[in-house]
Amino acid sequence: MSTVEAPQTQAPKPKTPSTDSGRWRSLLPPLIVGVVAVVAWEVLVRVFNIQKFLIPRPSSIIAALSTSWADILEGTKRTGYVAVSGLIVGVIIAVALALLCTRFRFMADALTPMAAALAATPIVALAPIYFKWFGATDPTAKQLVVVSVVIFPVFINTARGLLEVQNVQIELMHTYGVGDWGILREVRLPNALPFFFTSLKVASSLAVIAAIVAEYFGGQQGTLGSIITQSAGLSRYDRAWAAVLMAALLGIVLYAIVVVLERTFMPWQRAEARR
Amino acid sequence: MTTADTTTPAIEIQGVGMVFNGGRPNEVTALTDIDLTVQAGEFISLIGPSGCGKSTLMRIVGDLETPTSGAVRVNGKDPRQARLDHDYGMAFQQAGLFDWRTVSANIELPLELMKWNKARRQTRSSELLDLVHLADFGAMRPWELSGGMQQRVAIARALAASPGLLLMDEPFGALDEMTRERMQGELVRICAETGATVIFVTHSIPEAVYLSDRVVVMSARPGQITDVIPVALGERNEDTREDPTFFASITAVREALRGAPVPAVTGSNSVDTS
Amino acid sequence: MATTAPTFLQKPVDPARSNSGRSGPSALSRFARRTVFIIGGIVAVALIYTAVKAMGHATGGTWPFTSMPLPFSTDDVTMPPVMDIVLRFGQPQRTGDPKNLTMWILEAMLFTFREAFVGFIIGIIIGMAIALIMLRTRWLERGVMPWVIVSQTVPLIALAPVVVAFGNQIKVPLFSWQQWMSVALIATYLTFFPVAVNGLRGLKSPTPLALDFMRTNAASGNATLWKLRMPAAVPFLIPALKLAATASVVGAIVGEISAGVRGGLGRLLIDYSAQYLSDPSRLYCVVIGAALLGVLFVALINVTDLLLMRNRPREAR
Numbered sequence: 001m002s003t004v005e006a007p008q009t010q011a012p013k014p015k016t017p018s019t020d021s022g023r024w025r026s027l028l029p030p031l032i033v034g035v036v037a038v039v040a041w042e043v044l045v046r047v048f049n050i051q052k053f054l055i056p057r058p059s060s061i062i063a064a065l066s067t068s069w070a071d072i073l074e075g076t077k078r079t080g081y082v083a084v085s086g087l088i089v090g091v092i093i094a095v096a097l098a099l100l101c102t103r104f105r106f107m108a109d110a111l112t113p114m115a116a117a118l119a120a121t122p123i124v125a126l127a128p129i130y131f132k133w134f135g136a137t138d139p140t141a142k143q144l145v146v147v148s149v150v151i152f153p154v155f156i157n158t159a160r161g162l163l164e165v166q167n168v169q170i171e172l173m174h175t176y177g178v179g180d181w182g183i184l185r186e187v188r189l190p191n192a193l194p195f196f197f198t199s200l201k202v203a204s205s206l207a208v209i210a211a212i213v214a215e216y217f218g219g220q221q222g223t224l225g226s227i228i229t230q231s232a233g234l235s236r237y238d239r240a241w242a243a244v245l246m247a248a249l250l251g252i253v254l255y256a257i258v259v260v261l262e263r264t265f266m267p268w269q270r271a272e273a274r275r
Numbered sequence: 276m277t278t279a280d281t282t283t284p285a286i287e288i289q290g291v292g293m294v295f296n297g298g299r300p301n302e303v304t305a306l307t308d309i310d311l312t313v314q315a316g317e318f319i320s321l322i323g324p325s326g327c328g329k330s331t332l333m334r335i336v337g338d339l340e341t342p343t344s345g346a347v348r349v350n351g352k353d354p355r356q357a358r359l360d361h362d363y364g365m366a367f368q369q370a371g372l373f374d375w376r377t378v379s380a381n382i383e384l385p386l387e388l389m390k391w392n393k394a395r396r397q398t399r400s401s402e403l404l405d406l407v408h409l410a411d412f413g414a415m416r417p418w419e420l421s422g423g424m425q426q427r428v429a430i431a432r433a434l435a436a437s438p439g440l441l442l443m444d445e446p447f448g449a450l451d452e453m454t455r456e457r458m459q460g461e462l463v464r465i466c467a468e469t470g471a472t473v474i475f476v477t478h479s480i481p482e483a484v485y486l487s488d489r490v491v492v493m494s495a496r497p498g499q500i501t502d503v504i505p506v507a508l509g510e511r512n513e514d515t516r517e518d519p520t521f522f523a524s525i526t527a528v529r530e531a532l533r534g535a536p537v538p539a540v541t542g543s544n545s546v547d548t549s
Numbered sequence: 550m551a552t553t554a555p556t557f558l559q560k561p562v563d564p565a566r567s568n569s570g571r572s573g574p575s576a577l578s579r580f581a582r583r584t585v586f587i588i589g590g591i592v593a594v595a596l597i598y599t600a601v602k603a604m605g606h607a608t609g610g611t612w613p614f615t616s617m618p619l620p621f622s623t624d625d626v627t628m629p630p631v632m633d634i635v636l637r638f639g640q641p642q643r644t645g646d647p648k649n650l651t652m653w654i655l656e657a658m659l660f661t662f663r664e665a666f667v668g669f670i671i672g673i674i675i676g677m678a679i680a681l682i683m684l685r686t687r688w689l690e691r692g693v694m695p696w697v698i699v700s701q702t703v704p705l706i707a708l709a710p711v712v713v714a715f716g717n718q719i720k721v722p723l724f725s726w727q728q729w730m731s732v733a734l735i736a737t738y739l740t741f742f743p744v745a746v747n748g749l750r751g752l753k754s755p756t757p758l759a760l761d762f763m764r765t766n767a768a769s770g771n772a773t774l775w776k777l778r779m780p781a782a783v784p785f786l787i788p789a790l791k792l793a794a795t796a797s798v799v800g801a802i803v804g805e806i807s808a809g810v811r812g813g814l815g816r817l818l819i820d821y822s823a824q825y826l827s828d829p830s831r832l833y834c835v836v837i838g839a840a841l842l843g844v845l846f847v848a849l850i851n852v853t854d855l856l857l858m859r860n861r862p863r864e865a866r
Contacts, residue, residue: 026691029688029691029692029695030691030692030693030694030695030696032692033692033693033696034696055715109582109586110586110589110590111590113582113583113586113587114586114587114590117587117590117844118840119795120791120794120795120843120844120846120847120848121795121839121840121841121843121844122795122798122799122802122839122840122842122843123840124799124802124803125799125802125814125818125836125839125840126836128818128819128821128822128825128832128836129832129833129836131822132627132822132825132829132832133621133622133627133628134620134621140620201702204702205701205702205703205704208704209704209706209707212704212706212707213706213799213803216709216710216803216806216807217806217818217819217822218822224707225707228707228710228711229710229807232710232711232713232714232807233710233714235714237711237714240710240711240714241711243707244707244708244711247703247704247707248703248704248707250704251702251703251704252699252702252703254702255702334761337765338764338765339761339764339765358764358765358767359767360767361766361767363765364765365761365762365765367758367761367762368758369756369758371756371758371759371762373759373776373777373780374860374861374862375780375783375860375861376860377860384766384776385766387776388763388766388767388768388769388772388776389766416860416861416862418861418862436766442765
C-alpha cells in the first residue's frame, strides 16, 4: 500500500514531562469504554438470548480459548513464524533495493511507480500460485506471500527517506570532502530511519494479515487461519472468535516490538511520538 | 459602515483583566487593568514586547477571548453581539486564505456566511479586488499569489461586509520590508477610502507610527498599557517617512517602550477620554 | 491522547505530488513515464519468469553448475509458459463453453467490484459519521479513538469467515439478506476504521487561525463544518481511501472464499486452483484479473483525488 505517510520532519517538540497522573488520564477513557463495551456485549447477548452463531459471549470466547488453548497456541506459533520470517526477509529485500536506488537513480524512477501499482493489487491472490510452486503444505509458499506483501511499503518509504534529503546537508558534506559513502552514513541513513520505521509498522500489520489470508486459501492445517475457517464452518463460533483474538494479539505484539525498536534506534523521536 | 451613531465610541475598554489558567499552578496574568477608548474612524496601534498581551487584548475586542474582569463595548454593544452582527473584520499574521477557494471566493466567504446572494457577492468582491489592486487575480488560487498579494486578499476579505471596525493582528509581520512599506501605504489609502476604525497589533515602531493616530504602548508581566502616544503626522504619503515629526514620534515610542520618562508627550497612564 | 495514531494514516503524502511547484513535468508526461515504467516492469517480470524456466529446463531442475535442486519445479504445469497464459485469455473457459475466459474473468471482476464498492461506500459513510461524532464529543474521542487506532494493527480481515457465517444466519424483516451482502459487510468494516481515523484527523486539521476567522465571521457550526473542516479533511481522507480500496478487494475475495459465494474472483481462484493440473494457465489469468481490479479501484480513487484536489497546491501539506 503506497499511501504510507512520511514521518513529520519538523523539529521534535520539547519533551513534555509525562506525569503518571497524565498518563492515567489518557488511559482511563479507553479503558472505561473497553470494559463497558465488553460488559454490554456479555449482558446484551445473555439478556436478549442472541443465538451464539451471531455473536458469542466474551465469556464463552475466553472459555473456548482455554479449552482449545493448545491448538490455538500452536496455530499462533505457526502463523506467527510465517509472518515474522516473511517480514524479516521482505524487509531485507526492500531495504537492499532502496539502497541500490541511492546508487542508481534510474532504479528509483523505474521501481517506484511499479511498486506503487503493485501495492494497489490484492497480492495475497498470488497465494494459490505460490501453493502450486512450493506445495500447499510447505510454509515457503505462505512466507513468499508475506514477503511479496511486505516489500512494497517498506521499499517505497525507505527509498523516499534515503533520496529526499535536504540539499543543504549534502552540500555541507561536500564542503567537508565527504564522499558518497559518508553521505549515506551521515545524512541518508539517519534521514531514512523515521520513514523506515513508519513503513515497518505498516508492514508488521500487513505481515500478519497476509499470513492469515494465505491460510484461508488452503494449505497447512493447524494454523490460525485454518482454525478460524474450520471453526466457522463447523459453527463453533466461540472457537473461531478465540482464534481471531489471538490473531489480533499477534498483530499488536508485532507492532509493539516495532515501536520498541523504533524508540531504541531513534531515541530523539520519543518525545515526538508521545505528543 | 458603522451602525452606531457618531457619538458612540467604536470601542470602550474598562478595567479589563485577563488571567489564563486561573487557580492552577501555571496561572498567567496576561492583562491587568486595561482602559482604552477608541473613537470611530481612529487608527490605533498596540505595540509592546512579546507577552504583553496586545494580541490578547485584540482578541478580547473580537470576542475570541472572554476577559476575566472588566467590560468591553464594541459600537456600544457586547463584543459577542458585535461579532454576530459582523461589526468588524479581522486580519491575521498569516493571510489564512482557503486553498480550495479562488481569490474571489475567499473574499466572498464572509458574505456567504451572511447569506448574501451570488450576484451581490460577486459585485462586492470585484469592488474589493479593485480596492486592493488585484482586479485581475480574482480567478486565481491564493497559493498562486505572493505573500503580499495574499495579505491584500486577506484585508479585502476582512473588509467584505463593510465593517466599521478592522482588527489586524500583525498582518504584515511575515512580509519583507519593502513589501511591508508598500502594504502600509495601501492600508492608509484603504482606511481613508472606507473610513474604518482600525486596531492594529504590531512589533514594528515605524509601522505603528506611520499608520496610527495614537500608538498604545504596552509592557509585559503583567500586560498593561504604559503609555499612549498621539501621532500628529497629518496625511500620510511616501514623504512622511522622511519627515522629522515621523522620527520624533518613533523616538517617543521607543523611549516609552524602554520605560524612559517621556517629557515631550503627556505621560498619562489612563487614556480614558470619557 | 496517549496513543498516537499509526503514522501510516496520519499525513497525506503522495509521491507524485511531492514534486512541488508548477515547474516540474506536466501531469500528463509524468503519467506517460509511469505507464512506460510499469509496462517495462511487466515485460521484465515475464522475461525473468521465462529465463527461470529456461534455466530449470537446461539444468534439469537444479541451480546452475551445482546439483542443488531448485525449490520449485519449472515444468510447464507448475510454470506455464508466458505465451500460454496470454493466449489462454482468448480461449473458452472450458471446452464447449461459448464464453471465452476473458468474459468470465471480467464478469467475476465486476461481481467482486460490486461487493467491494458497495461495502466501501457504506464504510466511508459510517467512518465519517463516527469521525463527526468524535469531533463533537470529546470524551467519546478519548475513549473510542485509541481502540480505532489499535484496530489498525490488528488483522481485522481474520474476522471475514465469522462475518460471513454471521451474515448467513441473519434474518432481516422485509428484506432478503443475500450472501454478497455479507461480503460487502467485510469491505465496510475494513473501510470504516481507516476512514474514521483519518477523517477525524482531517476534520481537526484546520489551524486555530482558520477557526478564529470563521468565528469572527459568526459562522455557524454547520458552516464551519462544510466550508472549512470538510474541504480540509479531503487530503487526509484520500490515503485512507486508497488503503481501504485495496483492503476491500482483498476482503471481498476472502469473503467469497469463506462464504462460497459464486460469481466472483474468489470463487474462480478456488475453482481454477482445484482444476490446476488440467488447466494451469487459467489460474494465472484470474490472478492477473484480481491484480487489475485492485489497480483499477485505486485508479478510481486517484481520479477522485485529482478532481477534488485540482485546485490545491501541488505540495498540498
